[in-house]
Amino acid sequence: MFETMFKALGEPTRLKILKLLAVKDLCVCDLEEIMQASQPRISQHLKVLKQARLVNERREGQRRVCSLNRSLLNHNINEFLNYLEEPLENNPDLSEELFRLQCLDGQSCLRKYGKAEHKQNTK
Amino acid sequence: MFETMFKALGEPTRLKILKLLAVKDLCVCDLEEIMQASQPRISQHLKVLKQARLVNERREGQRRVCSLNRSLLNHNINEFLNYLEEPLENNPDLSEELFRLQCLDGQSCLRKYGKAEHKQNTK
DNA sequence: AAATAATATAAGTATATGGTTATAGACTTC
DNA sequence: GAAGTCTATAACCATATACTTATATTATTT
Numbered sequence: 001m002f003e004t005m006f007k008a009l010g011e012p013t014r015l016k017i018l019k020l021l022a023v024k025d026l027c028v029c030d031l032e033e034i035m036q037a038s039q040p041r042i043s044q045h046l047k048v049l050k051q052a053r054l055v056n057e058r059r060e061g062q063r064r065v066c067s068l069n070r071s072l073l074n075h076n077i078n079e080f081l082n083y084l085e086e087p088l089e090n091n092p093d094l095s096e097e098l099f100r101l102q103c104l105d106g107q108s109c110l111r112k113y114g115k116a117e118h119k120q121n122t123k
Numbered sequence: 124m125f126e127t128m129f130k131a132l133g134e135p136t137r138l139k140i141l142k143l144l145a146v147k148d149l150c151v152c153d154l155e156e157i158m159q160a161s162q163p164r165i166s167q168h169l170k171v172l173k174q175a176r177l178v179n180e181r182r183e184g185q186r187r188v189c190s191l192n193r194s195l196l197n198h199n200i201n202e203f204l205n206y207l208e209e210p211l212e213n214n215p216d217l218s219e220e221l222f223r224l225q226c227l228d229g230q231s232c233l234r235k236y237g238k239a240e241h242k243q244n245t246k
Numbered sequence: 247a248a249a250t251a252a253t254a255t256a257a258g259t260a261t262a263t264g265g266t267t268a269t270a271g272a273c274t275t276c
Numbered sequence: 277g278a279a280g281t282c283t284a285t286a287a288c289c290a291t292a293t294a295c296t297t298a299t300a301t302t303a304t305t306t
Contacts (some may be wrong), residue, residue: 006133011294012126020220022207024227028253034223041295043254062252062303068207077200084145084191097143100157104147134264151283164265166284185273185282 002080005073008052013037014045021055021068028064125203128196131175136160137168144178144191151187 008014017031026034031042046066049055053072057064088098131137140154149157154165169189172178176195180187211221 003133003135003138006129006138008133010126010129010131010133013294015126015129016217016220019207019211019214019217020224023211023224029251030227034220034227036219036223038296039253040255040297044294047254059303064253073207074204077204081197081200084142084196088142088146091142094139094142096159097139097157100159101143101146104153104157136264152281161266162283163267163285167264170284182273187283 002076002083004052005054005076005080008048008054011045011048013041014049017042017045017049018054018068021066022070025065025067027060027066031066125199125206127175128177128199128203131171131177134168134171136164137172140165140168140172141177141191144189145193148188148190150183150189154189 009018013035016035020026020031020034028039028042028046031037031046032039035042046055046057050057050066054069056067056069058067059065088094088101091098132141136158139158143149143154143157151162151165151169154160154169155162158165169178169180173180173189177192179190179192181190182188211217211224214221
């Protein structure tokens with residue numbers, strides 16, 4: 001989910017589209033003209049932005065007017081910052097990593113020169 | 124700048140690294156063990172994160188201990204949200220786009236059937 | 247219904263990206 | 277200084293991505 005959003009944001013053409021949509025709702029052909037880019041190029045980038053839900057679309061006749069989904073953008077970005085700070089325990093996808101991280105204990109490193117008895121305590 | 128950051132964030136391995144660094148400073152070999160990934164893989168992803176300045180590094184002997192650059196992450200993300208809302212006029216890179224956007228004026232579309240007036244009325 | 251306009255999608259291609267294995271470099275310990 | 281440890285980089289390969297041109301789809305006007 002964060003990955004999808006950041007992938008969508010990590011591309012110059014799409015960043016420019018978002019910046020323009022922040023000024024004004026625009027249809028594909030407007031973006032085409034304003035950005036001097038081909039129609040498929042705009043269309044394909046919009047598809048990525050819509051899939052990431054950063055852009056909404058409404059139909060007006062044969063036009064598809066695009067708008068910036070500010071609320072989702074702000075919400076997701078806040079969610080991301082919260083996600084980073086919340087405990088690993090909250091994230092089932094990272095339970096393995098949590099376990100291995102805990103093996104570090106107070107130590108600075110799993111591997112050491114005198115690695116000796118370090119990894120032996122399985123309870 | 125935003126592009127670099129978002130590109131760095133838009134990849135699952137790197138997101139995982141950041142999440143782990145949010146818990147604790149770690150060296151490359153720790154990440155290797157915790158994530159069960161190869162050393163070059165970790166090293167290469169860290170390079171991207173360091174280039175985006177999302178991760179800082181300090182040397183401790185032969186180790187390179189990595190830490191999450193929270194302040195830059197928060198700062199840049201806020202900058203991005205501000206950037207989206209500030210007027211296009213502030214951005215010299217988009218002066219051409221600004222000009223073309225202004226050609227739209229009150230109209231909803233540059234191109235139209237009747238070119239002169241646009242019908243938005245739904246009956 | 248035919249012509250046109252706005253948009254989406256398909257197909258092809260070049261480049262970017264993420265992974266691997268192999269090797270080099272930089273410290274540390276002996 | 278030799279051996280071992282930690283990290284970076286090089287070389288390679290497979291897949292993903294961003295573009296292009298060509299075509300399909302859908303809505304509107306006549």
